[in-house]
Amino acid sequence: MAVMKALNKIKEEDFLKQFPCPPNSPKAVCTVLEIECAHGAVFVAGRYNKYSRNLPQTPWIIDGERKLESSVEELISDHLLAVFKAESFNFSSSGREDVDVRTLGNGRPFAIELVNPHRVHFTSQEIKELQQKINNSSNKIQVRDLQLVTREAIGHMKEGEEEKTKTYSALIWTHKAIQKTDIEFLNDIKDLKIDQKTPLRVLHRRPLAVRARVIHSMETQYVDEHHFRLRLKTQAGTYIKEFVHGDFGRTKPNIGSLMNVTADILELDVESVDVDWPPALDD
Numbered sequence: 452m453a454v455m456k457a458l459n460k461i462k463e464e465d466f467l468k469q470f471p472c473p474p475n476s477p478k479a480v481c482t483v484l485e486i487e488c489a490h491g492a493v494f495v496a497g498r499y500n501k502y503s504r505n506l507p508q509t510p511w512i513i514d515g516e517r518k519l520e521s522s523v524e525e526l527i528s529d530h531l532l533a534v535f536k537a538e539s540f541n542f543s544s545s546g547r548e549d550v551d552v553r554t555l556g557n558g559r560p561f562a563i564e565l566v567n568p569h570r571v572h573f574t575s576q577e578i579k580e581l582q583q584k585i586n587n588s589s590n591k592i593q594v595r596d597l598q599l600v601t602r603e604a605i606g607h608m609k610e611g612e613e614e615k616t617k618t619y620s621a622l623i624w625t626h627k628a629i630q631k632t633d634i635e636f637l638n639d640i641k642d643l644k645i646d647q648k649t650p651l652r653v654l655h656r657r658p659l660a661v662r663a664r665v666i667h668s669m670e671t672q673y674v675d676e677h678h679f680r681l682r683l684k685t686q687a688g689t690y691i692k693e694f695v696h697g698d699f700g701r702t703k704p705n706i707g708s709l710m711n712v713t714a715d716i717l718e719l720d721v722e723s724v725d726v727d728w729p730p731a732l733d734d
Contacts, residue, residue: 489567494605495531496729497582497597498558499523499544504718506591507550509542519550526592528563530585536569545608545726546617546687549719556618556723558595562605573599596732607728615725616667619691621681622718623706628676633710637669637681640709648701650693664689681706682722692716 458466501508501523510525511518524542532540544561548554573581575598582597643666649657665686672680683691690702695716697705707714 490569490571492564492566492602493535493537493568493571494562494564494600494602495535495597496560496562496600496605496608497527497594498560498729499527499554500556500558500593500595501548501552501554501591502593503591504551504553508544508547511550521591523561523592526589527561527585527594530581530588531563531565534573534581535565535571537565538567540565543605543608545615545724545728548721549692552719552721554721554724556721558593559721559724560608560726560728562600562608562729564602596729598729598732600729604729608726615687616684617687617689617721617725618723619683619685620720620722621683621691621695621716622674623679623681623695624715624717625677625679625710626713629673629679629710629712630676631673634671634673634679637671637706637709640666641668642666643669643704645689645694645705646703647690647693648698650690650698650701653690662688666694678717687724691719 505519506521506523507519508523510522528540528542531537541564542561543564544559546559548559578597578599582594585592585594585597645664645666647662647664649659649662666689667684667686669684670682672682674680681695683694685691685694690698692698693702693705695706695714697703697707697714705714
C-alpha cells in the first residue's frame with residue numbers, strides 16, 4: 452500500500468527520469484550466483500482430543516521461561532516434522548482450550564503447515580501408521596482423521612471457528628447449599644444472550660471489548676448441596692469460566708447472578724466442537 456500511495460503522488464516525468472521507458476539496455480550479462488531449491492508447503496489436518504488438565508495447546512513460555520514441558524502442538528508436530536523431513540511448521544486450530552480444560556468427544560479440528568518438506572508423497576496407509584505412532588507416544592492426547600489437505604481447505608476450519616456451536620460440561624461449586632429444585636430452572640432457559648467484557652485473565656493478549664454471545668441451551672445434573680454439573684451448548688467464542696463466576700461482573704448475566712449465589716467452576720471439558728472438518732475417515 453505504501454508503494455501504491457507513493458506512485459500515485461509522483462509526477463510521470465519525475466518517475467521517467469529514474470526509470471526510463473523502455474528501460475536502457477543492460478551493460479553486463481547476468482550471472483548465476485546461487486541456486487536454492489525449496490518445496491512448496493504441505494498441509495496435514497485432523498482432530499485432536501486432549502485428556503490432560505496440565506497441557507497447553509501451544510508452548511507456554513513467559514518472559515523466555517518455559518512453564519510446562521510439552522504442548523498439544525509439539526506432541527503432534529514433532530512426529531510430522533520427522534516423517535516429512537520439514538524445516539519448520541505452523542500450527543492452527545478451530546479455537547483453543549485452556550491448559551486445565553480437556554477436549555473430549557470427536558475432538559478439535561487442527562491443521563499443520565509443513566514448511567519446505569523433503570518428502571511429500573505418502574499412501575493413506577502410511578498416514579494411518581503415522582497417526583497410530585502419534586497416539587502411541589502419549590496418553591495425554593489422541594489424534595483422529597489425520598490426512599493431507601490443501602491450503603484452501605483450511606479456510607473451512609477458520610470459518611467454523613466463530614460461527615459454529617460448542618458443547619461443554621462444567622463442574623460448578625456454589626457457596627450456598629442448594630437443592631435439586633434450585634437448579635432446574637436453568638434447563639428451561641434457551642438462547643440466553645450474554646455480554647462479556649474481555650476477561651481479566653486474557654486482557655494481556657486480547658483487546659478490551661464487550662462481546663455479545665448466546666448460550667443456546669443448558670442441562671443440569673445435581674451432585675450434592677454445593678456442587679452440580681452443567682452441560683452447555685454455546686456460540687463459539689463464549690468464555691465459559693466467566694459465564695459461571697461472572698468475572699467480577701464483567702460477564703452479564705452469569706450463573707451466579709441467575710441463581711443469586713456465588714458460583715465458581717472446578718472443572719471444564721469441551722464435549723464437542725461442531726465444525727464438520729476435516730472429513731471423517733473410516734478407521
